[in-house]
Amino acid sequence: MTTTVKAPAADERLLHRSLARRLMGRPELGSVVGAVAVFLFFAITAEPFLRVSSLSTVLYASSTIGIMAVPVALLMIGGEFDLSAGVMVISSALISSMFSYQMTANTWVGVGVSLLVTLAFGALNGVLLTRTKLPSFIITLGTFFMLTGLNLGFTKLIDGTVSTKSIADMEGFDSARTVFASHLTLGSADIQITIVWWLALVAVATWILLRTRVGNWIFAVGGNADAARAVGVPVTKTKIGLYMGVAFAAWISGQHLLFSYDAIQSGDGVGNEFLYIIAAAVGGCLMTGGFGSAIGAAVGAFIFGMTSKGIVYAQWNPDWYKFFLGAMLLLATLLNAWVRKRAEDKS
Amino acid sequence: MSVALAAVLCAGLAGCSATGGKRAEEARTAQTAGGKAAVNTPKWTFAMVTHSGDGDTFWDIVQNGAKQAAVKDNINFLYGHDEEGQRQSQLVQSYIDQKVDGLIVSLAKPSAMKDVVEKAEKAGIPVITVNSGAAQSKAFGALTHIGQDETVAGEAVGDELNKRGRKKALCVLHEQGNVGHEQRCDGAKKTFKGDLQKLYVDGTNMPDVQSSIESKLQADPSIDAVVTLGAPFAATAVKAKEQAASKAEIDTFDLNAQVATGLKNGSLGFAVDQQPYLQGYEAVDLLWLYKYNSDVLGGGKPVLTGPQVITKKDAAALQDFTQRGTR
Numbered sequence: 001m002t003t004t005v006k007a008p009a010a011d012e013r014l015l016h017r018s019l020a021r022r023l024m025g026r027p028e029l030g031s032v033v034g035a036v037a038v039f040l041f042f043a044i045t046a047e048p049f050l051r052v053s054s055l056s057t058v059l060y061a062s063s064t065i066g067i068m069a070v071p072v073a074l075l076m077i078g079g080e081f082d083l084s085a086g087v088m089v090i091s092s093a094l095i096s097s098m099f100s101y102q103m104t105a106n107t108w109v110g111v112g113v114s115l116l117v118t119l120a121f122g123a124l125n126g127v128l129l130t131r132t133k134l135p136s137f138i139i140t141l142g143t144f145f146m147l148t149g150l151n152l153g154f155t156k157l158i159d160g161t162v163s164t165k166s167i168a169d170m171e172g173f174d175s176a177r178t179v180f181a182s183h184l185t186l187g188s189a190d191i192q193i194t195i196v197w198w199l200a201l202v203a204v205a206t207w208i209l210l211r212t213r214v215g216n217w218i219f220a221v222g223g224n225a226d227a228a229r230a231v232g233v234p235v236t237k238t239k240i241g242l243y244m245g246v247a248f249a250a251w252i253s254g255q256h257l258l259f260s261y262d263a264i265q266s267g268d269g270v271g272n273e274f275l276y277i278i279a280a281a282v283g284g285c286l287m288t289g290g291f292g293s294a295i296g297a298a299v300g301a302f303i304f305g306m307t308s309k310g311i312v313y314a315q316w317n318p319d320w321y322k323f324f325l326g327a328m329l330l331l332a333t334l335l336n337a338w339v340r341k342r343a344e345d346k347s
Numbered sequence: 348m349s350v351a352l353a354a355v356l357c358a359g360l361a362g363c364s365a366t367g368g369k370r371a372e373e374a375r376t377a378q379t380a381g382g383k384a385a386v387n388t389p390k391w392t393f394a395m396v397t398h399s400g401d402g403d404t405f406w407d408i409v410q411n412g413a414k415q416a417a418v419k420d421n422i423n424f425l426y427g428h429d430e431e432g433q434r435q436s437q438l439v440q441s442y443i444d445q446k447v448d449g450l451i452v453s454l455a456k457p458s459a460m461k462d463v464v465e466k467a468e469k470a471g472i473p474v475i476t477v478n479s480g481a482a483q484s485k486a487f488g489a490l491t492h493i494g495q496d497e498t499v500a501g502e503a504v505g506d507e508l509n510k511r512g513r514k515k516a517l518c519v520l521h522e523q524g525n526v527g528h529e530q531r532c533d534g535a536k537k538t539f540k541g542d543l544q545k546l547y548v549d550g551t552n553m554p555d556v557q558s559s560i561e562s563k564l565q566a567d568p569s570i571d572a573v574v575t576l577g578a579p580f581a582a583t584a585v586k587a588k589e590q591a592a593s594k595a596e597i598d599t600f601d602l603n604a605q606v607a608t609g610l611k612n613g614s615l616g617f618a619v620d621q622q623p624y625l626q627g628y629e630a631v632d633l634l635w636l637y638k639y640n641s642d643v644l645g646g647g648k649p650v651l652t653g654p655q656v657i658t659k660k661d662a663a664a665l666q667d668f669t670q671r672g673t674r
Binding site: 046048054057058104149155163168169170190194254275305308310313315318 | 583
């Protein structure tokens, strides 16, 4: 028996870790386990859940939350919240609808104007936040109420009623519907275009987070903004950019709503901001910032989509719907936290 | 003037639509009732306080009716709303403090409104209840109740479904815990000879409404009728049905422009309207009649504004009225 010679202690940052170890360290690991658990649960308890058509419905439900959960997750990694995200989606839809209608313009003009205005709302959130140094909770709570009021006030003022008028007979509607609200048939699966938008956003966000300098900035400002600033990270720009990212996704979601349902109700969207935050949190983003991933947020949205529709497929008594939903989400998140804790202990 | 401005702006942006939009609407020139008082009674102030949420299309039509009656009756009309019972009663209290000449309230949460309605009576302010609260209206001391009996409306739906030979229906509730919604579904269940199931959806989140109905139709392909409880959800149910490749007929409570179009093109079976315009219009008009002539309508029984079953043959005539926001 020979004595093992211990290798000189290498710099731990340069250590090559095995693939399993690296997977264990990923923020989305826990949520993936949670998603698998929820999937298996409904696959067993709800007979129609495994049909292809059902899965496309679940994916659609997940994607409408998931599109927003991606930038909201980035924002949370960057250490901030956005409570105005839910109504901003409606604002964005209202702007394109009303602009097109009132100007009798091609609907694409409205869509473009809406993009600019929505991005401006996002920038406003960011600028207010970085200028005033107030917590994002307060700033976006303020803009949440303001947007809610503007949605209603402007719609009533301009259209005379609380929902927008139909723009379905206007030029450009059909092509815009193709981009924002069509669905493709792949074999027996019916794929809503929002799923494509969703996956694209996840891919772009993941690339930004893991492969670019901006990604490092986001983790840095979320981890410790002062330290980040001290080492030269443009904290202000990063945060404004993150809010504009949320606005961009709100624009996509808003256009989907508009071209999918043709008329928009000005009071909608309130409360949806929590769904996005829930998806990001279930997907492993820390509420305190500095940790999380876009893939995790997507998995979180998928867990939410599976749970909310799985209960319907299982045909449980609808009176208990919200209770089941809450209980399932809690269990999925607990499993998520447990798996992550074990993974961290091992690595 | 505004047309010209819009045209200029539009040309400047080089992206006009030759179809639809504001210009098409102006070309239609919807004729709405004129805006002059028809009586010379003193300018009384009436306030309406409802349990409507922000941006509710239904209550918007109620308001339109009330406003038009107010113009005719030379009334200064005030409106407030809050979906939460306690805050709704606080609003009523603030109008009592302002010593208005008449009050119109909805009693969706009767227990929260009881005290304040009685206070109004004590302060000598006549109260008329609208929409919900038919059972409590008289006990609380209101003059009369104007609205649709939700159970009766539900029963009308059940009958109509029978007439259409439906076997298994889905009742889609977009507000969990709304008493009136439960009554509608229960009423339908009572008269419907087939099987009726309930489905709760999140009414402020359209994609959720759509995917939930979709999942239900996929889970149970034998469902051959879907009844939504609000007009905006009917079009969404049609989409869900298409996605789920279901044969179910979509029917709905309440009416709007989209529903009228849907009835006309056959994507919807029928709509049960409670005529919200009448609820607002009659409430103001009856308050005026009471102030002017001590008239009371209904003899202690609710005055019903519905249900009116609307099908394909009525749709064309109603389409214009839905577009101008009075039906």
